[in-house]
């Protein structure tokens with residue numbers, strides 16, 4: 001099949017590459033010339049495990065191309081995926097200007113039947129808006145609009161795309177249903193479902209999934225905060241409730257709040273959609289409030305430890321990305337922590353395996369960046385852990401004891417065993433667990 005993918009970010013590039021991998025011909029189009037030039041030169045512009053191998057192979061075999069011309073990208077395509085940004089507008093609703101702008105352009109240049117697919121996360125009713133934008137200049141016989149939300153996780157994007165738990169396809173057109181079913185067939189050979197539904201239900205499924213997961217994390221964060229008050233251990237509570245199959249073991253790890261480009265904006269957008277349609281999502285308002293506080297929950301703990309004064313203190317910061325295995329720093333809790341620590345007059349020495357370039361461009365020399373984990377802790381008065389990269393799980397505690405000014409760790413991701421930290425003589429403050437001092 002011939003496919004065009006509009007927008008080559010985390011979703012578009014993975015989508016395009018993975019569709020090429022099963023033998024389709026894919027042209028990816030982006031307005032960012034710099035990015036397109038990089039990709040034409042064989043450079044993957046984002047960090048995403050395993051993407052480089054597929055990217056290289058499919059370019060070499062002539063199935064994956066890049067352009068800045070929308071017209072060139074779509075002229076032979078049967079299916080056009082819109083993998084465009086839907087950032088929060090000033091009022092928290094999803095900004096549809098990228099999607100509707102491209103839909104408008106497409107309406108002017110399409111000359112034969114095409115399936116236009118909303119791959120971006122978009123509010124209920126967007127397929128209708130895209131249809132209207134196309135129909136302003138194009139006969140409705142020449143297109144169908146499908147909602148096909150993406151559930152991939154950054155860091156596992158390629159695996160998630162190649163073996164999805166499910167594929168959700170929202171369409172009322174039998175013709176589009178057949179095209180989409182054929183396209184996705186190779187990805188569900190193990191028996192996971194392709195779930196066909198109407199466009200609105202598909203649009204809402206994505207928001208419901210992300211909002212549910214954000215709520216689950218937030219609930220555990222509140223349980224963890226309460227554990228600290230009463231001297232309970234959230235790890236025990238987590239295992240205790242997670243073994244109930246109605247609850248499940250996953251997504252129960254407390255921490256310093258959810259971040260990233262999806263959960264914060266999607267929870268906000270669903271709450272906003274609710275208000276537009278006269279429904280008050282009280283639970284989502286609470287989730288957003290709690291998460292906002294959770295992102296910086298570690299800073300008052302650090303301040304308490306240093307008796308309220310962080311001026312002249314050197315804080316080592318491990319982890320900047322919003323989660324491991326990505327260079328994405330959008331809404332990353334680490335950035336909130338950096339802002340507060342800088343305001344308190346602390347010096348920050350940071351390390352992240354993949355996200356440092358993105359943070360450097362935001363903070364310049366306000367933060368010192370070092371090239372490896374162990375350089376960050378030299379002469380540090382405390383270590384803060386903000387992202388659970390694997391490389392932080394087994395550090396050299398002897399080296400830490402030797403190089404740090406004080407053996408003090410604030411762990412936002414609960415990486416270490418509290419008993420072990422006690423034996424090693426560290427002050428160890430984690431989330432929802434016994435304070436070790």
Ligand code: NAD
Pocket residue numbers: 006007008009010011012029030031032035083084085086098101102119120121122150151152153154261262
């Ligand atoms: P992104 O910001 O990484 O990428 C968007 C790309 O679109 C950029 O490369 C940008 O240059 C390009 N673009 C903007 N305007 C354009 C135009 N007019 N023509 C061509 N290209 C244009 O975004 P993303 O993270 O890939 O997310 C895209 C959508 O997918 C969003 O709605 C997001 O909510 C959703 N989504 C994201 C994830 C994720 O993990 N990142 C997962 C599922 C769904």
